[in-house]
Amino acid sequence: MSEVKVYRSLKKLQEDLYAKNISAQALTRFYISQIQAKSDLNAFVEVFESSAMATAAAIDEKIATGQPLGKLGGLVIAIKDNIVYKNHLVTAASRILEGYSSPFSATVVERLLAEDAIIIGRTNCDEFAMGGSNENSCYGPVKNPFNPALVAGGSSGGSAAAVAADLCMAALGSDTGGSIRQPASFCGIVGMKPTYGAVSRYGLIAYGSSFDQIGPFTHNIEDAALILEVISGGDAYDATCSSRPAIAYSQQLQPSGTYKIAYYKNALEHEGVHPEVKKACEDTINRLRNMGHTVEGIEFDELDYIVPAYYVLTTAEASSNLSRFDGVKYGYRAPDATNLEQTYKLSRSQGFGKEVQRRIMSGSFVLSAGYYDAYYSKAQKVRRIVAEKTHQTLRDFDFIMCPTAPTPAYPIGAVSDPIASFLGDIFTVQANIAGIPGISLPLYHSEAGLPIGIQFMAGRWQDARLLAFSALLENNK
Secondary structure: OOOOOOOOOHHHHHHHHHOOOOOHHHHHHHHHHHHHHOHHHOOEEEEOHHHHHHHHHHHHHHHHOOOOOOOOOOOEEEEEOOEOOOOOEOOOOOHHHOOOEOOOOOHHHHHHHHOOOEEEEEEOOOHHHOOOOOOOOOOOOOEEOOEEEEEOOOOOHHHHHHHHOOOOOEEEEEEOOOOOHHHHHHHOOEEEEOOOOOEOOOOEOOOOOOOOEEEEEEOOHHHHHHHHHHHEOOOOOOOOOOOOOOOOHHHOOOOOOOOEEEEEHHHHOOOOOOHHHHHHHHHHHHHHHHOOOEEEEEOOOOHHHHHHHHHHHHHHHHHHHHHHOOOOOOOOOOOOOOOHHHHHHHHHHHHOOHHHHHHHHHHHHHOOOOOHHHHHHHHHHHHHHHHHHHHHHHHHOOEEEEEOOOOOOOEOOOOOOHHHHHHHHOOOHHHHHHOOOEEEEEEEEOOOOOEEEEEEEOOOOOHHHHHHHHHHHHOOO
């Protein structure tokens, strides 16, 4: 067998597995050693060494006996620490779930395992997926593989950093307002949020239930398409999951002709956009035109309203979703509580971090009797307007292009103001509000060598078209 190496393509890995140039067990041991060697990045919360090696051994046995592997056979993949895996710990990066072992697996986990993927471990994230820098974690911040002094992005920063640093071949994250696409941009990899309802949320610890969606991080579009093909499709356990049958995305990566693409003129002129991000977008526009595509600038008048509306709605949903964590049934329980009321109060105040407490309080406030109409009802109206305008634009155009994030990765500790942090989501929350697919592509780097992702969004259920277009751009770098 040849020496174990980093793989950035599942197709190449499977060729070597079938040729017996490498074993799945040797591959898994290699990635475990990679995680240990780069533990300073703080990307992983836990390595599932025992179960991962058992899966790898089963794959080697299949190859030895001539049995075909599943679609993801040998793929070493990590899962965000808010996706449950039976008989494995999960905490959503919060003290409130300290010591909690899940009695069941998320649907996406079951589908990965059914296709012979190797789940290597769980990755660090912002607590309950609330944050855009992965600094709001009880395990500490994740460091960017390009520069450890910088954030990896959030909330799925551990997943993005793990893939970018070659600690695994792919990872799953969750995206409520950009939590896959923004860290993918900061870490220079592919990150996709599918259409809302395309992937089951059963077994995903909820933040904002009408916004959350699970999606993949990969080095290439082909692997992203194949993972999405495996994890998508109807699920009786999730009422928000569409009953549409799974699509063979990996077989539909051939683009058809030229496309019509819109970009927001006021987005590129926004005061918060870094000059190098603006230049990357302008270069992308010119490149698309040179490839024969039609690219037109349009105005998006609601740009400054979408972040406030998004945070009103998601904090409202979070205040409801997180009410179940009370220190009574499982997880952290305050040791100094002497009665039931103190158990609730102390467990929640000690178990939740500051950002989570802030969002629970904000959500409770906007749902309260005196402020419901002033905030929550208005935010729902803004959501409808934004969704309708987005769907109208995507009837006229094939895709919408904009920056993934307004800046490249920034230093750890540099952004302490919550409002400033929220504005980092200004270009990503639209896809969640409208329920459409969005993808961040690693197309550029800053002068300092930091990745700059470009985002493309498509109409609802146009995930296959979005992936095919992304493959076109990937092949014409």
